[in-house]
Amino acid sequence: MEDVQARPDDRGVVIQQAGVSELMVPITVLDRTHGKQQTIARMSMSVGIPHHFKGTHMSRFIEVIEEHRGEVTMRTLPVILAELRRRLDAETARIELEFPYFIERAAPVTGARALMDVRCAFMGEVTSAGDDFLLTVTVPVTSLCPCSKTISDYGAHNQRTAVTMQVRTVARAFSAEAILWIEDLVEVADGASSCPVYPLLKRADERHVTMQAFDNPKFVEDIVRDVALALRDDSRVRWFKARARSDESIHNHCAFAEVEWTRGE
DSSP states (O other): OOOGGGSBOOSOOOEEEEEEEEEEEEEEEEETTTEEEEEEEEEEEEEEEOTTBOOOOHHHHHHHHHHTTTOOSTTTHHHHHHHHHHHTTOSOEEEEEEEEEEEEEEOTTTOOEEEEEEEEEEEEEEETTEEEEEEEEEEEEEEEOHHHHHHOSSOOOEEEEEEEEEEEESSOTTSGGGOOOHHHHHHHHHHHSSEEOOSOOOHHHHHHHHHHHHTSOOOHHHHHHHHHHHHHTOTTEEEEEEEEEEEOSSSSSEEEEEEEEETTO
């Protein structure tokens, strides 16, 4: 049969990314405590298409990922990306993965233990200019409003805040030295918040976290600045973007703050 995708195209438009998305795959994630963790990811795979090619071969994306079924990790991403470039005759290849990652967390007073999920993402890209790897982690925390605490006769409003950190490391992408653990970023977010979020709380725990938040009020600006200071002090970090977004409890809107930083600037 004729290879229609390989027909020439005379419109002179380069396509930066074309491929498949919304693909659900099992993956293995490096776990600081247990070594590895199995989870399910929503995947997007793409390649760049030169201006003179009509299209790419979508079925080959699935063939490549099937050949690596159960072996998708940060360390195998460069192999998969290189295979995509080779099989699709492309100059660039990109993979994006979004997945839940589970951390066992103990309640602060009773020690009651349960799993809490955090939202994570990997982005791996290979081009003729080099490799790139981006880790994104979104952590739920509690924030308590300093203004509300100051102006109220008693009490203060608090809210759930999502702290999102996108990070590149100083080491070469995908190398063992490049590892920045997901748990490291969770600890940064927790330390910058009014109080961490827990999956299981008994009454004594609830009392503790309520008072902890009251004693440690934070605006979103405070949270994102404290995250920035912690990431700037981490010698593994080359670049980051940090964002704190609060789902306000007394307003019909969200509040957010964002900081971006590159080492050496």
